[in-house]
Amino acid sequence: MKKKLLLPTDFSKNAWNALKYASELYKNEEVDFYLLHAFTVDNYRIESMAVPEPGEKNYEEAKGKAEKNFKKLFQQIELLEVPANHSYFSKVVFNTPLEAVKQFIEDKDIDMVVISNKGVSDDAKSIMGSNSVNFMEKIRNCPVFMIPGNVAFKEPNEIVFPTSFKTHFKRRELNYLYEISKITNAPIRIFHVAKEEKLSKDQQEKRELLKECFDGLNFTFHTEDHDDIQEALHHFLKSRDSEMIAFINKKHGFFENIFSKSMVKKLGFNTNIPVLTLHDLRN
Structure with a gap:
């Protein structure tokens, strides 16, 4: 049966490393990789009744920026030796990262979430980013696999x-x-x-x-x-x-x-x- 992996991304180097690690780990498996980016808009709160609508300037600018980043990301993926049994898909949503991931797991019946230990907005001195800790603590219906940004894939000793x-x-x-x-x-x-x-x-x-x-x-x-x-x-x-x-x-x-x-x-x-x-x- 084809495996479904979800990789939340903020287009950081750490997120890219998590993608490469997962690709190499499951190189002999048939896998659909879903790359998910959640964005918000300045001056709007997700939980607020007043949320930006598609077509509004701030919404379209934020979404457009993410789509351009995905275009660059897929160009990087093409340079990898991608196994023929791997397929990649992208999704841009207006939401918080945690809620976006939770919803996507339900919508696509995801097998595992693969994350980096921290993203581009986290403190450089921090060990774990806030989103990473949230994913590992609060996603209860799906395994979460955290890959440190400085770890290249190798078969672990134990x-x-x-x-x-x-x-x-x-x-x-x-x-x-x-x-x-x-x-x-x-x-x-x-x-x-x-x-x-x-x-x-x-x-x-x-x-x-x-x-x-x-x-x-x-x-x-x-x-x-x-x-x-x-x-x-x-x-x-x-x-x-x-x-x-x-x-x-x-x-x-x-x-x-x-x-x-x-x-x-x-x-x-x-x-x-x-x-x-x-x-x-x-x-």
Whole structure:
């Protein structure tokens, strides 16, 4: 079945890098790439009753600028060695980036959203841009794959999958992680931070379920005793030079904690790691 990937773009270098990464990752798959640009107009608020109409000067200027940028972007794409099984489509909409992406996912039944870690308008010193964090936190019905702007595609040495063994796992929720591990030959490192002496019966059952979900893949279990989950995770990633990480995101604000400025400064963490955000589909 043909895969459908959505790539929100602000025409920045980081967004271009995310596109190239996704194209190389799925070079052997049949994929439709949907490139989406959401624009707003000065002096108008999306949530306001007074919104610009097509035909109005400000609206047409903003839309026209985006369409010109798309023309340049497709010229860049033509210079890539685009696989014959890849197709590209563009869409310009008046909306906020988050709401535009949410609506497009529903309209096109998107399989995965691929984003950069920050856009052209974000603070150069920031680790994660505001839109990137919003996408990873608030898009609940579709995986979000974040590609740092300075990361070129390579098969990752491993994919770290942190878990408390308390999440209710389902194969369909882990399917994208399974697929990426399979096509890149990357082993999965299942990482648990232990705050208890031993796993509960329910946790043990979840651990066994993970074995079933990852059957056919190369995976190992790793446990560390630590009071701070985020700090333990950062140390694990850094000590192993891990090149990809995947989460099931159940908590609001989780990514602000993981990528907080204080944590980055304390642990020397950098944004050289692509992050695959999965979701508990019951949320």
